[in-house]
Amino acid sequence: MADHLRRRGAAGWGWRGSLAVFVIPAALYMGAAFLLPLLMVAYTSVGGSSFTSAHYAELVSRPLYVTVLWNTLQISAFSTLATVLVAYPIAYHLARQPPRRRALLLILVLLPFWTSILVKSFAFTVLLGQDGAINMILTAVFGEGARVKLLFNRPAVLIGMTHYLVPFAVFSILASLLAQNPELRRAAEIMGAGRWRIFFTLTLPLSLPGVLAGALLSMILSMGMFVTPALLGGRGDLMVSNLVDFHVRETLDWNAASALAICLIVVTGLFAALLSRVRPGQLLGREI
Amino acid sequence: MARRRSSPLSLAAAGAAWLGYAFLALPSLIIIPMSFSNSDELSFPPHSISLYLYDKYFFESNWMAATLESLEVATGTAILSLLLGVGAAYGLSRAEFPAKRLITMFLLSPAFVPAIVLALGLYLYLGVAHLSGTTTGLIISHTLVAVPFVIVTAMAGLRHVDRHLEIAANVMGAGRLLVLRRITLPLLRPTILAAALFAFLISFDEVVISYFIAGVRTQTLPVKMYSAIHWEISPVLAAVSTLLTLLSLGICFVVALVRKDR
Numbered sequence: 001m002a003d004h005l006r007r008r009g010a011a012g013w014g015w016r017g018s019l020a021v022f023v024i025p026a027a028l029y030m031g032a033a034f035l036l037p038l039l040m041v042a043y044t045s046v047g048g049s050s051f052t053s054a055h056y057a058e059l060v061s062r063p064l065y066v067t068v069l070w071n072t073l074q075i076s077a078f079s080t081l082a083t084v085l086v087a088y089p090i091a092y093h094l095a096r097q098p099p100r101r102r103a104l105l106l107i108l109v110l111l112p113f114w115t116s117i118l119v120k121s122f123a124f125t126v127l128l129g130q131d132g133a134i135n136m137i138l139t140a141v142f143g144e145g146a147r148v149k150l151l152f153n154r155p156a157v158l159i160g161m162t163h164y165l166v167p168f169a170v171f172s173i174l175a176s177l178l179a180q181n182p183e184l185r186r187a188a189e190i191m192g193a194g195r196w197r198i199f200f201t202l203t204l205p206l207s208l209p210g211v212l213a214g215a216l217l218s219m220i221l222s223m224g225m226f227v228t229p230a231l232l233g234g235r236g237d238l239m240v241s242n243l244v245d246f247h248v249r250e251t252l253d254w255n256a257a258s259a260l261a262i263c264l265i266v267v268t269g270l271f272a273a274l275l276s277r278v279r280p281g282q283l284l285g286r287e288i
Numbered sequence: 289m290a291r292r293r294s295s296p297l298s299l300a301a302a303g304a305a306w307l308g309y310a311f312l313a314l315p316s317l318i319i320i321p322m323s324f325s326n327s328d329e330l331s332f333p334p335h336s337i338s339l340y341l342y343d344k345y346f347f348e349s350n351w352m353a354a355t356l357e358s359l360e361v362a363t364g365t366a367i368l369s370l371l372l373g374v375g376a377a378y379g380l381s382r383a384e385f386p387a388k389r390l391i392t393m394f395l396l397s398p399a400f401v402p403a404i405v406l407a408l409g410l411y412l413y414l415g416v417a418h419l420s421g422t423t424t425g426l427i428i429s430h431t432l433v434a435v436p437f438v439i440v441t442a443m444a445g446l447r448h449v450d451r452h453l454e455i456a457a458n459v460m461g462a463g464r465l466l467v468l469r470r471i472t473l474p475l476l477r478p479t480i481l482a483a484a485l486f487a488f489l490i491s492f493d494e495v496v497i498s499y500f501i502a503g504v505r506t507q508t509l510p511v512k513m514y515s516a517i518h519w520e521i522s523p524v525l526a527a528v529s530t531l532l533t534l535l536s537l538g539i540c541f542v543v544a545l546v547r548k549d550r
Binding site (some may be wrong): 022 | 302391398404
């Protein structure tokens with residue numbers, strides 16, 4: 001607050017205020033290209049001018065919808081759990097490195113982060129397929145009988161989604177590990193605490209906000225996933241996004257598609273609101 | 289120090305971390321060798337090394353058309369989102385005005401609205417505006433996804449531009465546009481380059497919205513890849529994927545270099 005007042009004093013409100021014109025083009029653009037399309041989805045979801053809640057009622061009454069909504073929550077929760085379990089050791093390891101080495105190792109996290117989701121999905125179809133690398137190794141070692149079905153099912157979706165989500169969680173957890181005061185650790189060491197004790201009583205509890213932020217971000221991202229379940233999942237194991245696509249492309253039922261989309265945006269919005277409370281700056285995972 | 293490092297906890301942690309790194313690197317590790325296969329059947333490891341799949345990508349079928357469409361859309365998106373995003377970031381970080389927090393949240397919100405919701409909205413909206421299936425429609429849509437990232441990147445960059453320089457120039461009589469042109473923008477150049485690359489890559493990789501709104505003639509590379517994985521799993525995908533991975537790697541390096549200068 002003090003900083004805020006001082007800045008006002010430094011150059012006067014007039015000069016500072018008038019710079020706000022630079023925000024106007026982007027605000028107008030977002031109004032026209034982002035807000036209006038969303039309002040159209042909302043309008044379509046209530047059947048346009050007929051204004052009915054029938055399409056929302058279907059979300060809870062039709063078994064297909066209930067199954068898909070439940071699938072979506074389940075898949076998101078499991079992949080979030082897996083993501084945190086994979087991401088924590090990586091973030092912990094990165095936090096312990098000297099800055100130069102950390103920057104180098106960070107490339108191993110940044111590269112998959114900036115790699116197209118299609119490249120990853122393609123790689124996993126090759127890796128997990130009937131004649132894929134994993135099955136080749138299994139059959140070479142254990143014979144034909146060891147062949148397992150790894151593609152077009154739930155585990156494939158979870159593997160693909162976890163791979164997509166881990167970098168986001170690493171950034172979030174790493175930020176909270178690096179923000180810890182090293183003096184605390186030193187103090188605990190001097191007073192004779194062992195490594196395990198320091199980790200479980202100091203490092204881990206202090207990093208929990210970062211873990212929570214990473215988990216919330218994973219939930220938000222995974223609930224809206226489209227490509228991974230479409231390419232790696234089984235035909236019967238749809239997520240909300242795939243059902244929206246199905247309605248737009250196959251049944252041309254835009255009202256149902258819109259009701260599903262609004263449902264999705266409300267749920268992810270709730271998680272985003274939680275996230276903004278835990279860590280306001282973390283909404284855009286791409287910035288560390 | 290050496291004795292402390294080898295404590296069981298650190299060893300276990302390092303082991304788990306390296307397993308994690310390996311998991312993350314897995315797709316790139318498998319795709320790059322596969323792209324040098326010489327047959328139309330996917331095989332890992334490839335039986336012999338050739339550039340057959342790259343040759344197919346560059347000279348056969350319509351892969352190149354999709355790539356050119358993506359290049360066009362990504363370039364347009366980078367330019368438009370820079371104009372909107374850097375401007376907005378400048379206003380947001382240098383001006384004080386009512387409801388600033390709300391407006392900031394609004395401008396960043398496309399980043400955490402699920403892509404499928406944006407895709408459906410733009411599908412309905414661009415249909416009404418007679419822009420679905422056009423390159424313009426694709427640029428409009430991708431820009432809306434890229435702007436939040438440009439804003440965040442540019443705001444981070446603006447925090448590193450010494451405000452006293454701007455104030456000093458202003459005190460010495462430079463108007464606000466002159467300050468922007470001669471002081472702020474030159475100091476912001478590395479950030480703008482990084483933001484442009486981010487916007488380009490976001491557009492170049494965008495698939496969900498494009499899948500909904502691209503037409504037969506405006507099929508982008510990701511849309512073509514999506515259908516290729518969905519319907520046939522063409523081996524050319526290995527070559528395309530390798531090239532895309534190299535592109536991401538290149539952009540990562542450039543951004544890392546730019547950040548270092550700051």
